[in-house]
Amino acid sequence: MTVDPTPVLRVTDLTTRFNTQDGTVHAVNGVSFDLADGEVLGVVGESGSGKSVTMMSLLRLIPTPPGEILAGQAIFEGDDLLSMDLGDLRKVRGGKVGFIFQDPMTSLNPVVTVGDQIVESLAVHQPGRRKAMRLRALELLQLVGIPSPEERLRCYPYELSGGMRQRVMIAIALACNPKVLVADEPTTALDVTIQAQILELVKGLREKLGMAVIWITHDLGVVAGLVDRVLVMYGGQIVEDAPVDEFYAQPRHPYSQGLLASLPSATSRGDKLVNIQGQPPDLRSAPASCSFAPRCPHAFDRCDRENPVLAAVSATRKVACWLDEVPVLVGAQSDETAKGQVGHGR
Amino acid sequence: MLWFIGRRAAIAVPTLVAISFIIFAILDLAPGDPTSHLPLTIPREVREQIRESMGVNDPFLVKWLLWVKQVMIHEPISLIEQLFNVQIGSGERTRVISWQSRGPVVETIAERLPQTTWVMGLAFVFGILIAVPVGVISAYKQYSVFDQIGTFVSMVGYSVPTFFTGLLAIVIFSVKLGWFPSYYDTTLEVTDWSSFVAQIKQIVLPVGVLSMFNAAALSRFTRSSMLDNLSEDYVRTARSKGLKEKRVLVRHVLRNSLIPVVTLIALQVPGIFAGALITEQIFRINGIGHLLISSIHGGDIPMVQTLSFLIAALTVLFNLVADVVYGMLDPRIRYD
Structure with a gap:
């Protein structure tokens, strides 16, 4: 995959907090990344690592209050999404950046027909005659592979299966030919065969339409088959940024290693699954040290004093870790010693 | 259906x-x-x-x-x-006769109904017109000053009975300020501008008191229904499509929130005909509520029986209407 060198989206130092009754939750802490034109970027991490909040912050879709975007820039086509006025941002939402959400069961309005929900998006960004927009909606349903689309246009969401609803969500997100498609765990709520279908669909659509895709997931198998580059998030920060093949061959951050090691394997039978010991970090205090340090098998004193910054370790990779040379675990799944190392913590 | x-x-x-x-x-x-x-x-x-x-x-x-x-x-x-104006059969049949007036009870009810429907209907309409916008804004700006005031007013409006607010309104607006008459004159006929003004003036207090009471409960209900829907995923989807906030609110959130509210409203319709027992006494409106009370006092059992039955029949009818409306508003409800 050749990647255009000028990014379509450049995010710098994005910081989002939630001011809740229990205190301030530091959900996203200084996240920076680039998204190249036509690139598929996978964002992985545990629940609560800030993947979704990061992406929703970009379009300011987090509820404010309690959410608050404290700092950062998100340059999209030369303009900062985080500081532009709401009217301009609305042109980007749905027009240039399409969003697919996790749960297709609840993400569609239950009392509005599928056709009207697609047309609604068209009416905002590409207003035209109603008939023409209906026709475009029909075309979109065909594009996402919905059988007998004429009938489906008049259906209510409850009349469709989960997979079909997610296809409708994709049709809505793609309605106005966006430059970027953000997919927030779009297959999590679906069963495995439907997951595969949706994955294939997005793959095909990306090749056909050429938009960049940000795919949020916690399924590393999905990442391997779909994405060009991986961002690993932990505790509201990006801890590793690597091309997908290099990431699988040689994860650099101890957390990435742990993630890969915990994948169940087809070759080692009867063993207990490997896990990363400990709990995800409490985000109620601002990170002053490496947030992974308490769970890291390689942690040393500097990790408790300073929070590592995301730094380039090669032309294509960035890692946020104080270890100069992280022990390399090649083929984490088959290596018994690697499992032991990562699994036991400290 | x-x-x-x-x-x-x-x-x-x-x-x-x-x-x-x-x-x-x-x-x-x-x-x-x-x-x-x-x-x-x-x-x-x-x-x-x-x-x-x-x-x-x-x-x-x-x-x-x-x-x-x-x-x-x-x-x-x-x-x-x-x-x-037709005759069915011989036209001779026994009717329910009032023990007080010695005439058919239905004729007395028909005489009293206009006053009640006029006052109660207006209070009903104004109540909805006040409650829905207040509920929507309160929910959208939850915990704002508007919401706090709205909550306070509706709590007071709902918990203080109308015989108190009614008397209070009479004391303030009729006795002290002299803006409106203290009672409702049902003999007044609207023939010209001045009698129209007099009609408006005498209806302000009872309608005001009753619509505040109606609005209090309904606005709370609208607010909580709106709040339930505002946090739904499809609202985020609507925003992610680039819709204006007003459209998100009206077409997506309000449309879903009104489903239970409309049902509640439909169930209140019989009240328009049943009248307000206490408020009618206070403002001396000789409507259905007044008739019921005086019939109970006078031991006019056929009248009380017929009135109670009519109210019950209307309640049954509007229960059905509420179900039908519910099905029309929410496509997920299927009755077949």
Whole structure:
């Protein structure tokens, strides 16, 4: 995959907090990344690592209050999404950046027909005659592979299966030919065969339409088959940024290693699954040290004093870790010693 | 849907018969004598004859069935005759006769109904017009100053009874300020501008008090329904499509939030006809509520029975209407 060198989206130092009754939750802490034109970027991490909040912050879709975007820039086509006025941002939402959400069961309005929900998006960004927009909606349903689309246009969401609803969500997100498609765990709520279908669909659509895709997931198998580059998030920060093949061959951050090691394997039978010991970090205090340090098998004193910054370790990779040379675990799944190392913590 | 309505209407008939039995039985057990307000000089035997002629001494079942026949068959036919100026059959049939006025109860009810529907209907409409916007804004700006004030006012409005707010309004606006009359004059006919102004003036206080009371509960209900829907995923989807906030709110959130609210509103419609028992007393509106109270005082059992039954029948009817409206607003509800 050749990647255009000028990014379509450049995010710098994005910081989002939630001011809740229990205190301030530091959900996203200084996240920076680039998204190249036509690139598929996978964002992985545990629940609560800030993947979704990061992406929703970009379009300011987090509820404010309690959410608050404290700092950062998100340059999209030369303009900062985080500081532009709401009217301009609305042109980007749905027009240039399409969003697919996790749960297709609840993400569609239950009392509005599928056709009207697609047309609604068209009416905002590409207003035209109603008939023409209906026709475009029909075309979109065909594009996402919905059988007998004429009938489906008049259906209510409850009349469709989960997979079909997610296809409708994709049709809505793609309605106005966006430059970027953000997919927030779009297959999590679906069963495995439907997951595969949706994955294939997005793959095909990306090749056909050429938009960049940000795919949020916690399924590393999905990442391997779909994405060009991986961002690993932990505790509201990006801890590793690597091309997908290099990431699988040689994860650099101890957390990435742990993630890969915990994948169940087809070759080692009867063993207990490997896990990363400990709990995800409490985000109620601002990170002053490496947030992974308490769970890291390689942690040393500097990790408790300073929070590592995301730094380039090669032309294509960035890692946020104080270890100069992280022990390399090649083929984490088959290596018994690697499992032991990562699994036991400290 | 038609099948559903037909089935529900069919079920309504035995329901109404059962209701009529309960109402009739309870009131029949109540102490009271139709001759008690006649002069004491009437001899005992004559009194007994009057009772006999009124059918008071008939067995309970006979009295009940006769009444059911009169209320459910004779009165509707008479009503149709009057409305369309036709004669059905011989035109001779027994009617439910008031013990007080000695005339058919239905005619008295028809006299009283306009005052009640006029005041209650306006209060109902204004109540909705106030409650829905207040509920929507309160939910959208949750915990804002507007929401806090709205919450306070509706809590007060709901918990303070209308006989208090009504009297308070009379004391302030009629006695102290002299802006509005303290009672509702039902003999006033609107013929010209000044009588129209007088009509508006006398209706302000009762309608105001009642619509505040209606709005209080309804706005709370709208608010909580809005809050439930505002946090739904599809609202985020709507925003992610680039829709304006107003459209997100009206087309997506409000449309879903109104489903339970409209049901509640439909269930309140019988109240328009049933009248306000207490408020009508305070403002001296001689409507249905007033009629019911005075009939209870006067021991006019046929009137009380018929009024109670009419209110019950309307409640059954609007329950059905609420279900139908619910099905029309929410495509997920299927009745077949």
